[in-house]
Amino acid sequence: MVGCNDAGPRWSRPGPHEVGTAEFDDWTVADGQQVAAVVRYPHSQGDTPLPVIVLCHGLGGDHRGYGGLGAYWASHGYAVLHPQFLDSLAIAGPRLGLPVMDEQAWPHNASARERMHAMLFDPKHWLSRVARVHAVLDSLAGQKRVPARLRADGVLVAGHSFGAYTAQLLLGTRLFDVGLDHERFAHPAVAGGILLSPQGSGDRGLTARSWDDVTAPVLTVTATHDIGARGEGLEWRREVFDRAPARLKHLAVVRGGDHQLGGIPRPDNENQADAPVRAAIAAVTTAFAHHALGDRAAGEWLASGPFPTILDHAHQEAACPTS
Numbered sequence: 001m002v003g004c005n006d007a008g009p010r011w012s013r014p015g016p017h018e019v020g021t022a023e024f025d026d027w028t029v030a031d032g033q034q035v036a037a038v039v040r041y042p043h044s045q046g047d048t049p050l051p052v053i054v055l056c057h058g059l060g061g062d063h064r065g066y067g068g069l070g071a072y073w074a075s076h077g078y079a080v081l082h083p084q085f086l087d088s089l090a091i092a093g094p095r096l097g098l099p100v101m102d103e104q105a106w107p108h109n110a111s112a113r114e115r116m117h118a119m120l121f122d123p124k125h126w127l128s129r130v131a132r133v134h135a136v137l138d139s140l141a142g143q144k145r146v147p148a149r150l151r152a153d154g155v156l157v158a159g160h161s162f163g164a165y166t167a168q169l170l171l172g173t174r175l176f177d178v179g180l181d182h183e184r185f186a187h188p189a190v191a192g193g194i195l196l197s198p199q200g201s202g203d204r205g206l207t208a209r210s211w212d213d214v215t216a217p218v219l220t221v222t223a224t225h226d227i228g229a230r231g232e233g234l235e236w237r238r239e240v241f242d243r244a245p246a247r248l249k250h251l252a253v254v255r256g257g258d259h260q261l262g263g264i265p266r267p268d269n270e271n272q273a274d275a276p277v278r279a280a281i282a283a284v285t286t287a288f289a290h291h292a293l294g295d296r297a298a299g300e301w302l303a304s305g306p307f308p309t310i311l312d313h314a315h316q317e318a319a320c321p322t323s
Contacts, residue, residue, distance in 0.1 A: 009301055011287040012279070015076030017042030022146050023064070027083070030135035031128060036084040037136065038063045040074040041148050049149040050079040051293055053156045053194070054136055056129070056163030057082065058265060059120050060089045060103050065265050066160065072282040078289065079150050083136050085129050087119045087162070104266075120162060120229065121204060123178055129166040130185050133157065137189045155187075156289055158194035160265060165204060167193050168240060172213040175205030192217035192248075192292040194285050197226050197259055200239035211240055217248035217292040221281060223257030241314065248292065250302055251314040252284050280307040 020041050027037035041050060053073055057065050063084035070080040086092060089103045096115045098106070106112040119125045141152035159167035169175075169185035171193045198220060201207050222237035234253065241251040254261060254277055262277030284306065290298035305313040 009283075009306065011076070011290065011298060011301065012283040012306070014072060015042070015074075015286075017075050017077060019043070019071050019074040020146070021071075024145060027081075027145065028135040028139040030132045033086075035132050035135055036063055038070075038082040039079065039146050040067075040070045040082075041079040041146055042074050042077050047149060049151040050077065051151050051154055051156070051289075052140060053078050053080045053158055053289065054133060055080055055082050056133065056157070056159030056166045057085065057088070058159075058161030058163050059087050060092070060106055060116055061085075061160075061163070061265055062088050062090060062103060065103075068266075068278060069264050069282055069285070073286060073289065076286050076290070079146070079148060081136055083132050085132060085166075087116065087125065087129075092116065092119060117229065123180060123205070126165070126169070126175075126204065129162075130169050133166060133170055134187055137187050140189070153189050154191045154293060155189045156192045156194060156292060157190050158196070158285070160196040160261070161259065164195040164198035167195055168198055168206075168211075168214075171216055171218065173206070173210050173240075174213060175210065176207045178205035180205060186213075190216065192219075192289075194219045194221070194288060195240060196221045196261060196264070196281075197237060198222070198240050199228065200232060200236035202236075203228070203230065203232070206239075208243065211244035214240070214244035215246055217288070218244055218246045219250045219252070219285060219288040221252045221254070221261065221285070223254035223259070223261060225256065225258045226254075226261075227259060246316075247318040248299075249316050250284075250288055252281070253312040254281070255310060255312060276307075276310060280310045283307070284311065 023038045025036045026034040028035045063082040073080050098112050140150045157167045157170045170190050172186040220241040226237050262274040287298040287302045303315045
């Protein structure tokens, strides 16, 4: 359990731990290919294994992205692993014959957008992402790449945009009518999920019954103007919250926000105008992670609806059984 005896809304400020960062070109292997990863971890944790969050980047993103969010979680005692996927612009760009461009620029280039979206809607690529996360999870036990022991169970899987789609599958979400009806994507190490701008039904094999087996704790974060690749809106983004029978689920909606959720994908975002949104998301996701791993005080704070001028909330939680 992570810091469950502390008092007050400690999740709303950076944690007490100094954060280390390490980058590996060969953290593990999936489908015969090396998987690069960035790992952020807290110093001075002794020999106690660290709880792990695997953070999946979005389409065209990178394992170096989401640095502010990853560092925030690490400051609160988590080891955060950021794997690189094959749709990372650094990998996909040369393979697709795209000109060199910033990852923020390709969505505005019609040719690049068409080629990248072909990966977005390719079932083989969905499976490639799942395989990479499985390989990362299988690598946790006994790893000696960073100066800390990592828990091989109780892992939280997180993701933004296409990364949220990947995270959903690791939580037990099923796909239908795309030739994958009998496939299972969950991993036994996964204990909960943090879904930032997730997808709803009618897209990439997701249907109204896709979430029937998702019972682990789930946090959904979206925004009032969080538009999907085909024009879908808020009601679509929140479907996993509305439909999954998770024993703990929380919804946070950024008022007036868009798909970038305050700019969280940027490795080191210095845009001060959106800083309050990023701070609110960092705090809420941290509290959720703590609560999913047993911190009741974090759950009470989350259920209270923090940052009411920035976020709208919904919270559902099954009562703890009594003996």
